[in-house]
Amino acid sequence: MWEALMEMDRQWFLCLNGLGDPAWDPFWRAVSDKWVALPLYGLLFFLSVRQLGWKRTGLLLVFVALLITCTDQLSNFFKYGVQRLRPCHEPSLEGLVRLAKSSCGGRFGYFSAHSANAFGVAVFFTAFWGRRGGGWAALVLAWACLVAYSRIYLGVHYPLDVLSGALAGGIFGWLFARLFARADQKWMA
DSSP, rough: HHHHHHHHHHHHHHHHTTTTTTTTTHHHHHHOOOOGHHHHHHHHOOOOOOOOHHHHHHHHHHHHHHHHHHHHHHHHHHHHHOOBBOOGGGGGGGGTOOOOOOOOOSSSSSSHHHHHHHHHHHHHHHHHHHGGGGGHHHHHHHHHHHHHHHHHHHSSSOHHHHHHHHHHHHHHHHHHHEEEEEEHHHHHH
C-alpha cells in the first residue's frame, strides 16, 4: 500500500509539475520567495496593531515567531528523519522533472517547510480573527495555497510533501492561536 501511495504521489507530481509554462516561471518563483510575502506580513502586522494595540501585538508576534520556529524545525526533523529525496534529486525521475528555478534545494523534501510555515501563519490568523476575519482570512489562506502549489510547480516537492506540510502547519497554527488567546487573557487583560 505504501508503494502504491508513493507511486500515486509521483504521478500527481509529474502531472502538476508538467503543467508549467516558462512564461509563468517568474510568477511562481516569486510566490515561493519568502521576501515577496513581506507586504502580506506587513498587512497582518498593521491589522493586528489596529485591533490589539502595540503591546498585545508584541505578544502576538512572539507567538507567531514561535509558531514559525516550530513548523520550520519540525519540517527539518522530518526531512532528515524520513530522508525522502526531493523529486528533482530522484534518479528515477531524471529528465522528467521540470525544475523551474536555478537550484533544487536540499536533498530531502518530506515535508515542505514553505507549506508548513505558510499554512501555520494562515491558520493562526484565521483562528485568531474567527468570524470577523472574513476576507482577510480568505486572503491569507489563498496565499498559503499559492505558496504550497508553487513548490510542486517549481519541481522541488511532491504533492504529499506539500499536503503534509499544510496539515502540520495548520495544526500548529491552530494550537498557537489558542495558546496566544490564553496568554493574552492571562497577561494582557
